[in-house]
Structure formats: C-alpha cells, structure tokens
Amino acid sequence: MPAAPGVFAWGLVTGVAMVKSGLNVPEAIALSLIAYAGSAQLAALPLMATFAPIWLIFATAVIVNLRSAVYNMVMRSHLAGLSMSKRIGLGFLVGDIMFARFSALLERDPHYPQPVAYYFGGACCNWVWWQVSSIIGIVAATGIPLSWGLELAGTLTLVALLVPLCRQWPVLAGAIVAAVTSVMAHDLPLRLGLPLGIVLGVITAFLVERRRGAA
Amino acid sequence: MIEPYIWWVILAITAGTVVTRSGPHLLGSKLRIPSSFDAALRFAPACALAAIIAPDLVFSGDTLNLTLENPRLLAGAVAAVIFATSRSMIATIAGGMIVFWLMKAWFVG
Numbered sequence: 066m067p068a069a070p071g072v073f074a075w076g077l078v079t080g081v082a083m084v085k086s087g088l089n090v091p092e093a094i095a096l097s098l099i100a101y102a103g104s105a106q107l108a109a110l111p112l113m114a115t116f117a118p119i120w121l122i123f124a125t126a127v128i129v130n131l132r133s134a135v136y137n138m139v140m141r142s143h144l145a146g147l148s149m150s151k152r153i154g155l156g157f158l159v160g161d162i163m164f165a166r167f168s169a170l171l172e173r174d175p176h177y178p179q180p181v182a183y184y185f186g187g188a189c190c191n192w193v194w195w196q197v198s199s200i201i202g203i204v205a206a207t208g209i210p211l212s213w214g215l216e217l218a219g220t221l222t223l224v225a226l227l228v229p230l231c232r233q234w235p236v237l238a239g240a241i242v243a244a245v246t247s248v249m250a251h252d253l254p255l256r257l258g259l260p261l262g263i264v265l266g267v268i269t270a271f272l273v274e275r276r277r278g279a280a
Numbered sequence: 281m282i283e284p285y286i287w288w289v290i291l292a293i294t295a296g297t298v299v300t301r302s303g304p305h306l307l308g309s310k311l312r313i314p315s316s317f318d319a320a321l322r323f324a325p326a327c328a329l330a331a332i333i334a335p336d337l338v339f340s341g342d343t344l345n346l347t348l349e350n351p352r353l354l355a356g357a358v359a360a361v362i363f364a365t366s367r368s369m370i371a372t373i374a375g376g377m378i379v380f381w382l383m384k385a386w387f388v389g
Binding site: 135225 | 281282283285286288289290292293294295296297298299300301302303304305306319320321322323324325326327328329330331332333334335336337338339344352355356359360363364367368369370372373376377380381384
C-alpha cells in the first residue's frame with residue numbers, strides 16, 4: 066500500500082505524543098486500540114493534560130471528526146446494498162488517507178468492479194499499520210527525553226490536516242478567527258477558548274461565504 | 281494502571297468518533313441534510329484544528345511569543361508550506377521537527 070508510510074508516520078507520532086502528554090503506556094495503548102481516532106486523539110491531548118471536562122473532550126472529538134461525517138455521507142451511496150452492521154463497521158474504519166485513496170480510485174476508474182472490497186482491504190491495512198506504529202511510538206517514547214519536544218510532531222500532523230481544508234476563502238477566514246480567538250482566550254478556565262474559537266470561526270466562515278455569494 | 285479520568289476520556293473520544301463515522305450510515309438514505317448543518321460540516325473541522333494548533337505553536341510555557349524566533353511557531357509555518365507544496369505527511373513532520381531542533385540548537389546552544 067503506497068499509503069502505508071504516511072499512516073505509519075502519523076501513528077508513530079501519535080503514539081509518542083500521547084506518552085509525552087502524560088499518558089502512561091497502558092492508557093495510551095487503550096486509547097489507540099479502543100478509539101482509533103487519529104486527529105481526535107491528538108486534539109484531546111492538550112485538553113486531558115489540563116483535566117478539561119469530559120463533555121468538552123467529547124465535543125472536540127465530534128467536531129474534529131466532522132471531516133469523517135462528510136466522507137461517510139459520500140460513502141453512503143457506495144455501501145447502500147450492505148447490511149446495517151457492515152455499513153456501521155465500514156464507516157468506523159474511514160480515515161482521511163483511505164478516503165482520499167478511495168476517491169482517487171473512483172475518479173480514475175468510475176466502473177472499478179469491487180470498490181467496497183478495495184476500500185475494506187485498504188482500511189484494514191491502515192488499521193493494522195496505525196496500531197502497530199502507535200504502539201511502537203508509545204513504547205519507544207518512554208525512552209525519549211522530553212527535551213526533544215517530540216509532542217510538537219503531533220501538532221505538525223494536525224497542521225498537515227488543516228492546510229488542504231483552507232483552500233477556500235471562507236474556511237481560511239474562519240480558521241484564522243478561530244486561531245486568534247483561541248490564543249486570546251487562552252486564560253479562560255476549562256479550555257473554553259477552544260469552543261469559543263470554533264463558534265466564532267464557523268460564524269465568520271458563514272458570513273464570508275454569504276458576502277461572496279451576494280457579491 | 282488506567283486512571284478513572286482517562287477511562288472517561290477514552291469513552292468520550294470513542295463515542296465522538298463512532299457518532300461521526302458510523303452515524304451517517306444510520307440515517308435513511310432519503311434523508312436530506314439541513315443546509316446550516318452542511319455549513320458546519322464544511323467549516324467546523326478547519327476551525328477546530330486551527331483553534332487547537334494555534335495555542336500549541338505561539339505559547340512557550342505561559343508566555344506568548346509571536347516572533348519568528350519562536351521555534352514552535354516557525355516549525356509550524358514551515359510544516360504548513362511543506363505540506364501545501366509536497367502533500368507528504370512524512371516530509372511535513374520531518375521538515376518541521378528539523379527546523380524546531382535547529383532553532384533550539386541555535387538559540388540555546
């Protein structure tokens with residue numbers, strides 16, 4: 066799978082970042098195996114490090130993962146013939162990298178005979194690569210000094226996810242407002258700067274899009 | 281040993297992930313998505329990522345450092361440029377970390 070090096074690096078970094086943010090080895094492995102949440106795991110790290118309330122961690126996971134909801138809206142038509150349990154299972158395996166590859170395949174070859182099999186095989190490979198690399202990262206991290214600043218690598222993977230989303234002006238404007246708000250509101254209790262930033266960012270993006278639509 | 285708080289964290293992240301990944305498949309295929317929700321779907325993830333990343337890059341400890349002498353900020357900026365031009369996750373992480381380490385060596389050592 067050509068996607069494997071990307072998944073592997075991302076998993077490795079997430080594993081290291083989890084431990085460097087204060088989780089112990091069993092906690093980090095349990096989080097990786099149970100949640101399989103990628104960016105949501107990374108997003109939750111600064112929150113759990115400051116013992117943020119659980120509802121905020123849940124809300125953050127949902128919002129960061131709205132990307133997957135978009136992917137699954139698209140996947141719905143391809144999985145339409147399958148049973149409910151299969152659709153739910155396949156939906157859970159959706160990730161940024163596999164969805165990008167699946168979309169690219171259907172663009173190249175719209176009549177590919179077994180798209181679901183292609184998707185399922187790739188998604189399973191990614192799951193295995195992710196778990197293996199995460200666990201390597203978790204175990205290796207205990208021997209890496211904090212001064213290397215490896216938790217920054219987790220933030221950098223989020224940067225890589227953010228960049229392609231900002232291709233349109235409304236999204237870019239919203240992201241800038243969200244970033245500035247979250248920095249300015251950093252001193253608020255319970256990490257409330259985060260939801261505040263998201264709300265103001267979405268409103269900004271909405272307004273910018275409406276203005277551009279009217280112009 | 282897993283702390284009770286961490287169990288709740290794991291549960292919250294898992295629930296948030298399942299809702300967004302498997303949720304759309306629970307809806308009937310005829311159901312239309314309201315347009316306000318559609319806008320949130322398109323805008324919210326980028327805003328959330330930006331709001332999470334920004335404090336991580338501009339604060340060193342508790343002090344705000346918005347200059348390019350802040351290693352984390354410069355590393356983040358370089359990473360964004362690398363990903364925009366190369367689309368490679370590995371190059372992005374490696375490039376950003378190398379900038380970060382060089383900057384730290386430069387200013388500390």
